[in-house]
Amino acid sequence: MDLTFNESESAFRDELRAWIKANHPGEEPAGEDEGYAFRRDWQRQLYEAGWAAVHWPTEFGGRDATLVEAAIFNEELARARAPFPANVLGLLLAGPTLMIWGTDEQKQRYLDPIMSGEEIWCQGFSEPEAGSDLASLKSKAVRDGDDWLVTGQKVWTSGAQYSKWCMFVARTDFDAPKHKGLTYFILDMEQEGVEVRPLRQITGDPEFNELFLENARIPDANVVGGEGNGWTVALTTLMNERAGLAFGLQVGMKVALDELTEELAASGKLDDPMIADELGALHIKCEILRLTAYRGLTATMKYGQPGPEGSLTKWMWSQGNQELMQFATKALGPQALAGGSSWGRAMLRSRGNSIEGGTTEVLKNIIAERVLGLPRKK
């Protein structure tokens, strides 16, 4: 066991830390569009300095960073309170999926603009009738000469209004069993037949969108991983979704928790043993999340896949973050719920944590069946 960073990991961290310090873009501006433009500029800055996709292989312009270094990257961004790059779905999901399933032409065409943020990507998976049961999705694609025409509806597509491309899964064979009839496409968002409508969430912000498709056109060259193979390709994307962000999310939680601790200490509320007790419990959960994420990372590096702990971090984070935000608003009092406070908004946003990227209930099913080997309900 060695829970310190080795020489090259420390060097990587120090170099990155120095670079962030010298290039920190400052506070993100208010407003959805302004914030997005700001994060896009930030990604360009990262790209030009070679930091945009550290986990990508060097042949695609990355740094071939180890898993530990990729974790350090997310930790350091969060610690410096620097924003994540705008094209986060492209960097974490679309890029790695194309590296595995894409043709040489697709890799050549799409990877560099993902990294630079020149072309933004969104994810067209969930539908109104297909959430946790994703494989039951109904958007349909039919051949039209050398093209496909797609019709259907998607939901929870964050960043769709800024996107050039969409990772789009549609049904191409209605006679096949539900997992077999799907195909994974690269959909051009800038065309007639694609309509983006903002979806207002409980915070009042339109962070997500609905997507309406009416005979939108996709050339056959934009099929990823072959016709009928869409479920397998989509799983690659989903695996990346759950693995990539844990360290950044943990540090985000830790930063909020430390801020809360300081606020409570300054107001004398830490002397209340009930508050000190709950706050201690949250610090414990946050540290356990960090340690468990590192255990998963070691297992992945040594054995090629995480052990039983690997399936737990998303659940640990969402539960811990929700409890933190609820506790914060309770401990700080009603002023934390007033308009100017960031805590009230953060508390509302945290309700989505246990739903986005796989609900806690679905994660529990996966753990029960795949990790614990319990039988599946007939």
Place this chain on the structure above:
Amino acid sequence: MNFDFTEDQHEIKRTARELLAKRSGLEQIREAAEGDAYDESLFTELRELGWTGIAIDEQYGGAGLGVVELMILCEELGYALAASPFLANALGGLMIEHAGSDEQRAKWLPGIASGEATATVAFASGGSSEVVPDADGAAVIALIEGDEATLVARADADVEPVSTIDPTRRYARVSASGGEPLPGDVAGALARAEVALSAEMVGIAQRTQEMAIEYAKERKQFDTPIGAFQAVSHRCAQMLFDTEGARSATYFGGWAADADQSQLALAAAIAKAAASEAALSVTASSIQVHGGIGFTWEADVHWFFKRAQLDAAMLGGTGKQRARVTRLTADSLATAGGA
């Protein structure tokens, strides 16, 4: 960054698991609990294998390995729920090794390492402590009061066996006046003891989780294994969540004890809180998954539930640990902010 045991440490874990499966199965636990007596030959075997001295310095007859190796043994002894004075002796040994004077070490550690003259430790108030593990058979008792600790020879203490809800371990009431203070790093020694104790609870949680899952796969109701019902399977997933979280915290505590003492105080408090909560919730949950049978004397899960209660209360319960985590964190933030 490598959060995994070395090959040697994995080997210690495997060997311990195999040996205890043979020597301390559930029948032996039942026999010890119902007979109110340890199988002395088990402790003799552990002593002869050198387990008792694993973390004690070689100059005192130990193997000179670290808290990590001791933690591995404690986890496996918890997994087996072995009925023996091993844990109390190990905790007492950590107190003397890390907070004792040279004379105290030379006097007591060889007997602790060989297991011929064992130790124990407990929190005390005014020189007395109501529930001290394995004090009756011990040669020396460390009593911790606040930030200080005193060493009392068994011969100089009033020791009276008490029964508790946990019949798998022997406990006694201890009172003593006088004794010698432990002059060294009492807090650091106690933190190491908390990590070893946490490891026993991780083992308890792991074992009762496995018992529940095994039962949930076999037991059928409504013509279906009960583990196929989400109300049951999600409870099992929660057991994994609690156990693995406690494991992460405890292993980190072991590493901090051996490699980075600046992190030990916080790591030990986190480990003790997490392992106590996991042991309490997982053992209780395992009884629930076993249904009616789980509430019978005949099922074995209650032995684990009972040991968990005593372990969780030992050396400061969760409330104390959480308060300590808050204080340590707030202090370090204030220091960082002021610097």
